Amino acid sequence: MEQQSSEHPDATFDPRELREQLRSGDQEAVLAVLDRIETADQVLAFSRLPEEARRDLLLLLGPERAAELIQALPESLAAESIEELDAADAARILEMMPSNEQADVIGELDDADAGAIMGHLSDADAEDVRRLSAYPDDVAGGLMVTEYLAYDVDSRVSQVIEDLGDNADEYAHYDIQYAYVTDERGGLVGVLRMRDLLLASRQRPLRDIMIPSPVSVRDHDPLERLVRFFDENRFFGVPVLDESGALCGVVHRVAVETAVAEQGDRMYLSAQGIVGGEELRSMPLLLRARRRLSWLSVNIVLNMIAASVIAMHQDTLEAVIALAVFLPIISDMSGCSGNQAVAVSMRELTLGVVRPSEIGRTVLAEVSVGLINGLVLGALLGVVALVWMGNPYLGLVVGGALMLNTIIAVVIGGAVPLLLKRAKVDPAIAAGPILTTVTDMCGFFIVLTFASAMLTKLA
Amino acid sequence: MEQQSSEHPDATFDPRELREQLRSGDQEAVLAVLDRIETADQVLAFSRLPEEARRDLLLLLGPERAAELIQALPESLAAESIEELDAADAARILEMMPSNEQADVIGELDDADAGAIMGHLSDADAEDVRRLSAYPDDVAGGLMVTEYLAYDVDSRVSQVIEDLGDNADEYAHYDIQYAYVTDERGGLVGVLRMRDLLLASRQRPLRDIMIPSPVSVRDHDPLERLVRFFDENRFFGVPVLDESGALCGVVHRVAVETAVAEQGDRMYLSAQGIVGGEELRSMPLLLRARRRLSWLSVNIVLNMIAASVIAMHQDTLEAVIALAVFLPIISDMSGCSGNQAVAVSMRELTLGVVRPSEIGRTVLAEVSVGLINGLVLGALLGVVALVWMGNPYLGLVVGGALMLNTIIAVVIGGAVPLLLKRAKVDPAIAAGPILTTVTDMCGFFIVLTFASAMLTKLA
Numbered sequence: 001m002e003q004q005s006s007e008h009p010d011a012t013f014d015p016r017e018l019r020e021q022l023r024s025g026d027q028e029a030v031l032a033v034l035d036r037i038e039t040a041d042q043v044l045a046f047s048r049l050p051e052e053a054r055r056d057l058l059l060l061l062g063p064e065r066a067a068e069l070i071q072a073l074p075e076s077l078a079a080e081s082i083e084e085l086d087a088a089d090a091a092r093i094l095e096m097m098p099s100n101e102q103a104d105v106i107g108e109l110d111d112a113d114a115g116a117i118m119g120h121l122s123d124a125d126a127e128d129v130r131r132l133s134a135y136p137d138d139v140a141g142g143l144m145v146t147e148y149l150a151y152d153v154d155s156r157v158s159q160v161i162e163d164l165g166d167n168a169d170e171y172a173h174y175d176i177q178y179a180y181v182t183d184e185r186g187g188l189v190g191v192l193r194m195r196d197l198l199l200a201s202r203q204r205p206l207r208d209i210m211i212p213s214p215v216s217v218r219d220h221d222p223l224e225r226l227v228r229f230f231d232e233n234r235f236f237g238v239p240v241l242d243e244s245g246a247l248c249g250v251v252h253r254v255a256v257e258t259a260v261a262e263q264g265d266r267m268y269l270s271a272q273g274i275v276g277g278e279e280l281r282s283m284p285l286l287l288r289a290r291r292r293l294s295w296l297s298v299n300i301v302l303n304m305i306a307a308s309v310i311a312m313h314q315d316t317l318e319a320v321i322a323l324a325v326f327l328p329i330i331s332d333m334s335g336c337s338g339n340q341a342v343a344v345s346m347r348e349l350t351l352g353v354v355r356p357s358e359i360g361r362t363v364l365a366e367v368s369v370g371l372i373n374g375l376v377l378g379a380l381l382g383v384v385a386l387v388w389m390g391n392p393y394l395g396l397v398v399g400g401a402l403m404l405n406t407i408i409a410v411v412i413g414g415a416v417p418l419l420l421k422r423a424k425v426d427p428a429i430a431a432g433p434i435l436t437t438v439t440d441m442c443g444f445f446i447v448l449t450f451a452s453a454m455l456t457k458l459a
Numbered sequence: 460m461e462q463q464s465s466e467h468p469d470a471t472f473d474p475r476e477l478r479e480q481l482r483s484g485d486q487e488a489v490l491a492v493l494d495r496i497e498t499a500d501q502v503l504a505f506s507r508l509p510e511e512a513r514r515d516l517l518l519l520l521g522p523e524r525a526a527e528l529i530q531a532l533p534e535s536l537a538a539e540s541i542e543e544l545d546a547a548d549a550a551r552i553l554e555m556m557p558s559n560e561q562a563d564v565i566g567e568l569d570d571a572d573a574g575a576i577m578g579h580l581s582d583a584d585a586e587d588v589r590r591l592s593a594y595p596d597d598v599a600g601g602l603m604v605t606e607y608l609a610y611d612v613d614s615r616v617s618q619v620i621e622d623l624g625d626n627a628d629e630y631a632h633y634d635i636q637y638a639y640v641t642d643e644r645g646g647l648v649g650v651l652r653m654r655d656l657l658l659a660s661r662q663r664p665l666r667d668i669m670i671p672s673p674v675s676v677r678d679h680d681p682l683e684r685l686v687r688f689f690d691e692n693r694f695f696g697v698p699v700l701d702e703s704g705a706l707c708g709v710v711h712r713v714a715v716e717t718a719v720a721e722q723g724d725r726m727y728l729s730a731q732g733i734v735g736g737e738e739l740r741s742m743p744l745l746l747r748a749r750r751r752l753s754w755l756s757v758n759i760v761l762n763m764i765a766a767s768v769i770a771m772h773q774d775t776l777e778a779v780i781a782l783a784v785f786l787p788i789i790s791d792m793s794g795c796s797g798n799q800a801v802a803v804s805m806r807e808l809t810l811g812v813v814r815p816s817e818i819g820r821t822v823l824a825e826v827s828v829g830l831i832n833g834l835v836l837g838a839l840l841g842v843v844a845l846v847w848m849g850n851p852y853l854g855l856v857v858g859g860a861l862m863l864n865t866i867i868a869v870v871i872g873g874a875v876p877l878l879l880k881r882a883k884v885d886p887a888i889a890a891g892p893i894l895t896t897v898t899d900m901c902g903f904f905i906v907l908t909f910a911s912a913m914l915t916k917l918a
Binding site: 074077234236265280300326332335388 | 499502503536683690695712716727728730738739740741744748751756758762763767770776777780782787791792798799802807809811812813814825827836840847903
């Protein structure tokens with residue numbers, strides 16, 4: 001019981017404690033604190049340290065423990081902390097990490113920092129980082145590691161055992177379940193269980209004891225395919241072949257899990273207007289403000305375009321000032337309805353129950369929901385307008401406009417993610433602004449045109 | 460190469476093909492289609508079938524293959540399809556599924572259907588479903604399966620081997636890596652590797668060959684703890700102990716992965732206004748409309764409350780009709796800024812770099828961003844208003860209002876998720892509507908109050 005509860009987040013741990021001890025320079029006390037608290041609290045405490053204190057702590061921990069901590073951090077915080085170090089110190093820590101995590105961290109740095117650190121990596125590591133960085137994040141090549149064991153099919157058991165002993169230090173960080181067996185051109189021809197290796201007579205060639213025709217994936221296979229693979233196979237890793245069929249890496253199950261979770265998180269953040277990378281409040285203020293502004297400035301321009309529709313109908317508005325109360329309601333409610341349709345399309349795309357080409361099907365399914373919800377919302381708003389402003393024609397105008405615009409909003413909301421997907425634009429980022437701009441323009445236009453037509457009854 | 464490409468989604472497969480063949484009654488052709496296409500296309504084609512055709516297909520497949528298909532479907536579609544079957548047929552399919560998936564599907568059904576199907580399950584299965592359903596979805600108890608092997612510590616190797624042979628059919632569906640070894644009170648005292656079992660002399664008791672003191676989790680341990688556990692341990696499953704310390708289930712790695720992905724998806728869907736369960740367009744129209752309306756109707760009421768602020772200042776608006784153009788812009792832009800802050804708080808909570816109690820810290824970090832972004836956006840809108848309407852005071856009023864309201868929006872957006880989390884309300888659902896209502900009210904109030912004060916300069 002004692003041991004169990006110590007792994008739970010310790011709400012009584014004060015993240016400032018670590019900072020105090022770092023400041024006082026008591027290295028042993030710092031290490032004692034980190035030993036005492038669990039990973040989640042280490043991350044919390046580390047994220048609260050000022051930049052110099054983070055650097056001091058990483059140096060104090062030494063490359064191996066520093067690498068463990070870096071790997072537990074959110075990626076953006078990891079990169080930020082690495083940037084604070086001298087390139088040589090940073091490289092020493094990165095060398096303790098698997099190649100895909102090296103590439104992820106270095107990919108987050110600016111070019112100058114990345115170049116300086118690469119210069120301090122071993123040639124082999126630098127080459128791996130360069131190669132892995134060339135792949136998109138969501139294909140096998142972008143998720144694989146280059147730390148794996150591969151031996152020629154004609155090698156003898158004794159040679160392999162000797163190699164394992166000679167390079168024990170280097171291999172200690174590998175995730176070893178299998179070694180891979182390749183032919184003279186690097187093609188994957190078998191896998192070797194460590195157990196079979198130990199039980200085999202030392203003079204036999206690997207081809208006699210390997211499991212032939214192993215499963216593999218291709219370097220450009222997309223994340224969805226890897227998810228299916230690990231769903232259907234109880235492996236911790238799968239070998240990756242490049243275009244020529246040569247073995248070039250291994251994708252681990254945990255890398256695929258992480259990538260899937262990140263995909264969902266990115267969808268949420270994009271929809272909420274956090275674009276250009278994750279934001280943590282520990283980041284520099286100007287970076288945070290600038291990133292958020294990049295999204296807001298697009299939106300304010302789109303908003304002005306939409307509002308110009310109102311400006312064009314100022315005379316109508318002047319005659320029926322009560323309309324001004326209902327314009328923001330129509331704008332906001334159409335946005336709400338449309339965003340629901342966006343979310344359903346995004347999910348259907350993710351789940352694979354709709355194809356990007358099936359616009360017609362999607363529109364049809366949305367029109368029917370739009371009719372019902374538009375009718376209900378329009379009637380509600382119409383009745384409120386009638387009671388509030390005491391004019392049945394006003395109720396008719398705003399209720400009718402909301403009804404019509406709800407239908408437009410769900411149709412656009414449903415269709416836009418599919419169209420963007422076909423156009424290879426990230427729908428999570430672009431669908432929202434496109435939707436709200438178009439529905440605002442339509443909504444303002446409809447309500448003000450209806451009102452112009454009924455002006456004598458309204459004024 | 461041939462084999463590789465056949466696993467890729469086959470864009471040429473027409474999901475209607477399956478429906479045609481079902482209609483023609485050619486059972487062999489139906490099974491041939493399913494054998495030919497990959498799982499993703501099976502799900503797509505199945506989701507497009509009308510309800511009766513889904514039922515026919517599940518019956519045609521037989522319980523075992525039907526269970527496989529059901530498990531590949533999105534949960535809501537799985538439940539919908541099970542509901543179409545007679546309770547006895549449904550039970551036969553469910554019995555082929557692991558207990559946690561049984562409980563998940565039955566949890567999605569309405570009470571009458573669930574009861575009828577439970578009546579057809581074996582007593583042991585029904586009892587398991589009842590027990591698992593009692594746990595929240597995001598703790599070990601809600602994620603575990605009850606299909607595992609457990610033997611008494613004094614059992615002999617021969618007894619275990621005999622039991623495995625006698626019950627081979629039942630155990631065939633278990634995910635067996637280890638058997639668990641328990642004491643007379645059900646407490647977990649060891650794990651048994653299948654390999655060690657086979658290599659042991661038949662008369663030895665399990666206590667001699669088991670690995671003692673195995674790791675375990677508690678039934679009420681939260682998802683985050685399980686995520687950490689599987690990050691740090693290369694196991695495919697972990698035994699779960701109940702309050703009394705007795706072994707009560709096993710959580711598999713894949714269940715934890717799935718739950719994490721679902722958590723992110725739910726956050727996105729909630730933020731977009733899809734609440735009360737996932738929506739697929741294959742669901743009944745009225746259900747889809749009703750669920751969306753439940754969210755929209757709350758929002759329209761909140762919108763009306765916010766708009767009442769405008770109604771109270773109609774005289775100001777009448778004097779300066781140009782303000783009506785800017786009200787929707789201020790409302791929408793404040794919503795955008797506030798939603799960004801909501802997203803950052805949600806992520807910081809998920810990543811564990813903020814605690815729900817740290818309101819002050821969050822507000823401080825937001826005020827500074829709000830100052831910068833408010834200044835930029837306010838200046839932009841002010842200049843546009845000046846140029847557009849030719850009145851510098853109008854620019855001052857709308858620009859100043861947007862500046863001030865941006866600060867309010869980011870502070871509220873940053874703080875609300877933390878406050879909701881402390882109040883144990885799901886912030887993903889509630890933060891958005893609370894935010895937009897409050898910021899709309901503040902925004903309308905500020906701009907119209909500023910305008911009233913400057914009325915002589917504006918009119």
